[in-house]
Amino acid sequence: MQEEVKLIVDGRRLDGRLPDELRPIKIEAGVLKNADGSCYLEMGKNKVMAAVYGPRKVQPKHLADPTQAIVRYRYNMAPFSVEERKRPGPDRRSVEISKVSREALESIIMKELFPRSSIDIFVEVLQADAGSRTACLNAASVALVDAGIPMKGIITSVAVAKVEGVLVLDPMKEEDNYGEADIPFAFFIRNGKIESIALLQMDGRVSKEELLQAVELAKKGAMEIYKLQREAIMKKYKVEEVEE
Amino acid sequence: MEVFPGDYLGCSEEFLAGEGVYEEDGKIYAAVAGKVIVKDRKISIKPEKEIPKIEKGDEVIGKVVDVKKKFALVELLKKVNMNRSPPYYDLALLPASEISEKFVEDVSEFLSHEDIIICKVIDENLRISIKGRDYGVIKTKCSCGGELVLEEDKLKCSKCGKTNRKKISSYYGGAFEWR
Numbered sequence: 001m002q003e004e005v006k007l008i009v010d011g012r013r014l015d016g017r018l019p020d021e022l023r024p025i026k027i028e029a030g031v032l033k034n035a036d037g038s039c040y041l042e043m044g045k046n047k048v049m050a051a052v053y054g055p056r057k058v059q060p061k062h063l064a065d066p067t068q069a070i071v072r073y074r075y076n077m078a079p080f081s082v083e084e085r086k087r088p089g090p091d092r093r094s095v096e097i098s099k100v101s102r103e104a105l106e107s108i109i110m111k112e113l114f115p116r117s118s119i120d121i122f123v124e125v126l127q128a129d130a131g132s133r134t135a136c137l138n139a140a141s142v143a144l145v146d147a148g149i150p151m152k153g154i155i156t157s158v159a160v161a162k163v164e165g166v167l168v169l170d171p172m173k174e175e176d177n178y179g180e181a182d183i184p185f186a187f188f189i190r191n192g193k194i195e196s197i198a199l200l201q202m203d204g205r206v207s208k209e210e211l212l213q214a215v216e217l218a219k220k221g222a223m224e225i226y227k228l229q230r231e232a233i234m235k236k237y238k239v240e241e242v243e244e
Numbered sequence: 245m246e247v248f249p250g251d252y253l254g255c256s257e258e259f260l261a262g263e264g265v266y267e268e269d270g271k272i273y274a275a276v277a278g279k280v281i282v283k284d285r286k287i288s289i290k291p292e293k294e295i296p297k298i299e300k301g302d303e304v305i306g307k308v309v310d311v312k313k314k315f316a317l318v319e320l321l322k323k324v325n326m327n328r329s330p331p332y333y334d335l336a337l338l339p340a341s342e343i344s345e346k347f348v349e350d351v352s353e354f355l356s357h358e359d360i361i362i363c364k365v366i367d368e369n370l371r372i373s374i375k376g377r378d379y380g381v382i383k384t385k386c387s388c389g390g391e392l393v394l395e396e397d398k399l400k401c402s403k404c405g406k407t408n409r410k411k412i413s414s415y416y417g418g419a420f421e422w423r
Contacts, residue, residue: 036293036328037293054331055295055331055332056329056330056331056332057329057331057332058332064332069331110266110275114331114332115332116331116332117331117332145248145249145276145277146277146293147293148276148277148278148291148292148293148294148295149276149295150249150264150266150275150276151249151250151275151276152249152250152266152268152273152275153249153250153273154248154249154250189250190250190273191250191251191252191273230248233248233277234246234248234277237246237277237292
């Protein structure tokens with residue numbers, strides 16, 4: 001059964017993309033009224049919503065750090081986000097994704113400006129289609145900018161997969177399930193340049209050369225997403241100015 | 245000029261780093277999204293969404309957390325006119341001398357634990373004042389747990405009938421609206 005699935009035909013993928021092409025992305029900032037900053041993001045069939053609260057008083061109090069703010073990140077998948085109903089609540093996978101994503105964002109948030117405060121980020125996956133952690137990170141960083149939280153730059157995230165021996169950018173579900181490897185990246189982008197890698201995970205196996213190629217491929221994709229993230233924020237503020 | 249976090253603004257020889265920017269390796273970058281303002285060689289960014297900052301002269305809503313004879317301690321909750329909650333601030337000090345124009349012998353006659361007050365910050369060290377008609381208690385409860393109703397200039401408990409002399413704001417009860 002699995003052998004019959006042809007993922008790459010004539011250099012094109014199942015949905016007609018080239019190996020280095022992203023899925024269509026839609027980003028909208030400031031969609032939630034009660035959150036300090038928010039973002040709705042669609043990356044192909046992925047649909048995620050991010051909300052940022054804070055900096056605010058830490059609840060419960062004993063978690064507060066007297067030298068800097070604490071960052072909390074919650075990645076959660078809605079029960080209806082996947083084909084078979086997902087048992088609601090945190091599980092091994094979502095706890096891990098929350099941890100690595102939080103660490104990626106912590107590296108750019110200027111925490112030392114808000115001692116004893118907390119910055120809470122909530123990301124809900126409404127519909128998942130491979131690479132939801134990358135979509136969530138992209139949404140979370142736009143929401144953080146929307147909330148006006150001081151940051152050194154922005155986090156942009158994209159995944160690379162190896163499918164039938166070919167490296168492909170931004171895999172979709174079929175490629176993730178039947179491919180040989182899946183490598184999500186997150187980059188710290190400052191002033192339109194990639195400064196460092198903030199997150200790198202790997203599922204499956206690739207050679208050293210392939211990994212280096214994958215980094216280059218991901219960098220190219222990340223720059224495209226960075227432009228869209230920037231546009232989303234700028235668009236929101238431009239519209240507000242006209243209304244005034 | 246509109247900028248985005250991480251945008252390069254200039255080198256540290258050109259400008260002094262102000263609000264909303266940061267300096268690294270002699271280069272100044274934007275830390276928030278907003279408009280660039282250069283004033284007296286100091287570069288800062290006016291953010292699109294501001295994080296509330298409690299400064300001298302601000303009107304703040306607070307909760308009384310401790311009442312002593314000569315002062316009360318107040319937890320600052322929110323700035324008047326701002327829906328966003330501020331980051332952590334230490335407890336503010338309300339000295340007896342800042343409660344009323346008249347001499348105050350005992351603060352507990354005017355304030356009690358858990359009262360919600362509207363106050364003004366009078367210095368950088370978070371000392372607050374409730375002098376003036378608009379400032380003072382906006383929400384409180386009787387010691388028996390009953391609702392206190394304003395009758396002329398006194399508060400009367402609807403349950404036990406006790407009257408209570410407090411420093412009441414002109415916004416007491418439902419009359420308070422975000423100005």
